[in-house]
Amino acid sequence: MLRACSLNPLSAFRTCRGIHSTAAKQAIPVQAEPKEKRVARWTPKSIRTGVIARKRGMTAMWDDQGARHPVTVLQLDNCQVTANIKSIRKDNTEYHAVQVAASDKREKNTTAQMMGHFKKANVGPKQIVKEFPVTPDAHVPVGTTLSAIHFVPGQFVDVIANSIGKGFQGGMKRWNFKGLRASHGVSVSHRSSGSMGAHQDPGRIWPGKKMPGRLGGVRITTQNLKVVRVDTALNLVFVKGCVPGVDDAHVMVRDAKKVMVALAQHNHAKALFEKVLPKGVDDLPFPAGTQELAKTLPPVIEAPSTRTSPFLPRE
Secondary structure, eight states: OEEGGGOOGGGGGOOOOOOOOHHHHHHSOOOOOOGGGSOOOOOTTOOOOOEEEEEEEEEEEEOTTSOEEEEEEEEEOSOEEEEEEEEEOTTSOEEEEEEEEEEEOOGGGSOHHHHHHHHHTTOOOEEEEEEEEOOGGGOOOTTOBBOGGGSOTTOEEEEEEEOOOOEEEOHHHHHOOOOSOSSTTOTTOTTSOOOOSOSSSSOSOOTTOOOSEEEOOSEEEEEEEEEEEEETTTTEEEEESOOSSOTTOEEEEEEOIIIIIIHHHHHHHTTOGGGSSOTTOOOOOSSOOBHHHHHTSOSEEEOOOOSOOTTSOOO
16 A cells, blocks of 8 residues: 555656757757647646545544544446536636536436437446536546546545435424423423424514424535545545445535635645645646546555554654
8 A cells, every 4th residue: 555645646647858959949840749748737726526426335444553433435436527518607707617427327218318418428328417617727538437546545525415314303303402301390292392482472483493394315515524545446435434325325526625625725825835735645636537547556545644653752
């Protein structure tokens, strides 16, 4: 296993350019490098696309200091780019996005309209299609297969999914109400919500009152989850903590907006270049981490522990 601090995903794309003398430049004019061969680099102002993964379940990991951490295993299931979107808003600003699809689907169960869309992108039919807003420099070629190396161990991500539906629940489970007294004088109303409103004035219950109702089954974003391990052989991403959704459900994973995108722009504007990316992360694959890039890297990459050993003396 390698540490995240030694990972530089773009090192495989760097090329050395020769230095020509003045006489050589006069004899042979140097042509500009084609745009398709130029290597794009990640900048703090860049916003990359996200991926669609499947939640495979939770397990535990131990870091090099012996600390135990609960992690959730996310697997990329043949995640491919199906379109690059560019549109003009009403205020004449440009909207850029990358459309991603995942999980193969039978052709007979796919509508003719979606089959035409997938054939245009030269990919097979998929179960789920989502789009991620990006910056103009972060478009990905259509048909590209994304890999788990899109996320570098040590960085933070946001996971978006529908939460588990709990059905109709009372106020204590839905809103964490304390409940009534479990002693004399309350009878059989220990778990009731209590008083709902006033008497004659206003004579009704205010809108938005926390009351019993349906719990769960809504879109939830879990923010700032740390990527602790990446398995490129099985396309697995191990994130620290829990994510919404049931097992095998599709989830959307993107760079954390607060501690990755916003913080990078803030520190870069203050010239704090060593704090642009999290500790141990040198660079991010840009515009995306592909299968071709994964073949040039070790199959398993793990982030180093941020804890200090309790057995070593402090400096």
